[in-house]
Amino acid sequence: MSAFYARHRRTALAAATALAAGSLLVTAGTATGAPDTAAASAAQTAAVPAAMPVQLSPAARTALLKAAEGRTADTAGKIGLGAQEELVVRDVVQDRDGSVHTRYERTFGGLPVLGGDLVVHTSGAGKHLGVTKNVKAEIKADLTAEVPAAKAKTQALSASEAADAEKSAVESSRKVVWAADGEPRLAYETVVGGLQADGTPNELHVITDAVSGEKIHEFQGVHTGTGKTMYSGSVTLNTTLSGSTYQLTDSTRGGHKTYNLARGTSGTGTLFTDADDIWGTGVASSSSTDQTAATDAAYGAQKTWDFYKSTFNRSGIRNDGKAAYSRVHYGNAYVNAFWQDSCFCMTYGDGSGNTHPLTSLDVAAHEMTHGVTSVTAKLTYSGESGGLNEATSDILATGTEFYAANATDTGDYLIGEKININGNGTPLRYMDKPSKDGASADYWSSSLGSKDVHYSSGPANHFFYLLSEGSGAKTINGVSYNSPTYSGTAVTGIGRAKALQIWYKALTTYMTSTTKYAGARTATLSAATSLYGSGSAEYNAVNAAWAAVNVK
Known part of the structure; x- marks a missing residue:
């Protein structure tokens, strides 16, 4: 589980200043389920490389998983695992050219191997193409415990x-x-x-x-972030009519539901319902039954689903056509949002005074992307891998924001710019120069892993901005950026659409739970090779962008 932004121990929470909310118009609430593909031009490539993923039906995905499960012993032998090692199938991705990438967990002597996950790559004809794993050698360990x-x-x-x-x-x-x-x-x-x-x-x-009783490691499992929304203006929502009452359930996107915790901190809460299908007022109130936060959360879930489906052919967080769910009004004046694998859900606090909910579009997409990471690379939420986990959520939330093309919340390379956590109108994070937030790193260094994961994410966010837009001063959608590089060498971007495809393929195909920055460089170069060819302009741009953040 991860919170949306970092907290420091034993310090009081800073109160966010009031957010201005203009007069908003109401639009109809029940719409067709078709994604708004007109807004997708900034998030998709013009060409469709053979290495891009196909959209698998639930039946096709199940068939691939079952086939992989039936040959785990044979696969273990082919990739050189030892006699006490076994494979457990976790996920599968198929490319347009028929190639299949199967993700496995590993056991040794019947025990789970943490950090032993791997991905086996196979051609459409069934030929073994290689394996991506962290532990190269055969696992050997004494299974006799000396510590109770x-x-x-x-x-x-x-x-x-x-x-x-x-x-x-x-x-x-x-x-x-x-x-x-x-x-x-x-x-x-x-x-x-x-x-x-x-x-x-x-x-x-x-x-x-x-054996020794020494603490080896620790990591946190909780990943921290028609209606009138507070942050995205008037929007169209998919709802479900049950009898004479409308429910905030989107049956066109895997059955996503939005629940009210009403200041509680556990359980599912109560499903939001409404008599006239007009949700929220556009201004948050301190009431625990306020619909505005729920409207923003439902809209964020809707746009995130559409972005992943339109851009990567991914159907839901698990890629199984089923939605997670959202909970709003968590706790009392809770100034954060988080994703939790154990409930497979997103949760949002109401912020300072219970009137500043953390339900903006980029926060919603950020949290749901933690779910995508948890079922793909499963990047451990500490050290460098934790920074890459956070950066992945920032990167794909940025893609979602540009995809949505919402006039009230236009796409940018700023994170949390709408929720005013700092109380002075500044965003939480900056992708063009992460250090502008006062804590994030612009470049990789050997001490990066000791930072909070929200700050060790900086070099990866910086890499993505440089890969997308390049270095130097420029203005995009009215926002000014001026991105530096480690050595001062200029970098030319390849466009956000291609940068998104490269990061997503690296995440789902070439990263594992313990991937660090050097491994992320290798993974994105492998992704660029698969998508655009070794030595291509895209491959060279990836190499240059990593060098620009001191990952070589």
């Missing part, structure tokens, strides 16, 4: 309490093989629940060496 599980649980609770978490309690503990750092060893994975210091749900994963 109780000690691991105690250590995990201490780590949670050190982070000022409240109501900490061990939710689960299991033996695993830890291979994320390249040295496989027996360990315990303990998950601690409760609430983080700012009220965000806690799912702290603590990894303890089962």
Whole structure:
């Protein structure tokens, strides 16, 4: 689970200033389910490379998964796994040329191998094309534990309490093989629940060496962000009529539902309903039944679904045609938003005074993209991989914002510019020069992994901007940018459409849970090669953009 923006321990929350809300017109609420493809020109390539993914029907996807499951033993042998290693199928992607990329988790001696995930690449004719994995050698580990599980649980609770978490309690503990750092060893994975210091749900994963008792690693499992919306103006929503009452359920996009937690912090809440199918007022109120935040959340889910389907042929977060769901009015004056794998849902707080909900379009798309990452590369939410996880959400949320082409919230390379978290009208993050937020890094360095993941995302966000638009001063949709480079060498962009295709393919085909910045460079170069050819202008631009953020 990840929150939308970083919190610092033992500090008071800064109150956001009031957001201006103009007079908004109401439009009809029940519409056809067709995506607005007229707005998609900025998010798609003119040509359709053979390596782009096809849209798989649920039946076709299930058939590919079952076929892969039936040959796991054979595949394990082909890629050189040891006798105690087995593969578990997790996901599959098929390209237009018939190539198939199957993502696996790995077990050793029956135990899950954390960091052992891999992707096997096969041609349309069934020929083995290679494998992408973090752990190159055969996994070998002594499975005899010398430290009792109780000690691991105690250590995990201490780590949670050190982070000022409240109501900490061990939710689960299991033996695993830890291979994320390249040295496989027996360990315990303990998950601690409760609430983080700012009220965000806690799912702290603590990894303890089962032989020495040393804490190896920890990461957070909660990923932090017709009606009148607060941020996107008057919009058309898909709703469902049940009897004489309309429900905020979008049956045309996998059945997405928007629920009201009414200041609660657990459970699903109550589905939003309305008598006349006119939702919200365009101005948030402090009422726990206010519809405006729900309208923004539903609109964000709708546009994110359409962006992924139109741009990448992806049908929903899991690519199975089924929607996640959204919850609004979380907690009391909670100034954040988050994605949670355990409920497969998005959750939004109402912000300062319960009148500044964090439901803008880029926040919504950012959170849902954490879900996409969780079912594809599953980038671990700490260190450099955590920064790449956050950057992925920023990158694809930016793509969604440009795709939506909303006149009230035009596309830009700013993150959270509508929600005014800082209280002075400035955005939360800047992609052209990340350090403008006062904490993010513009360039890679050996200390990058020690930063909060919201700030170690900076070089990847910077890379994407440079790859899309190039360096130097320019104005896009009325916003001025001036992007520098590490060595001062100018970079020429290839356009946002191609940059999006390259990042998405790298995420879904070539990244794994422990990918760091050097690995992200390799993954995007592999993606550029698949899509546009080795030595192509696009490939060279990827290489130049990474060099420009000091990843070589």
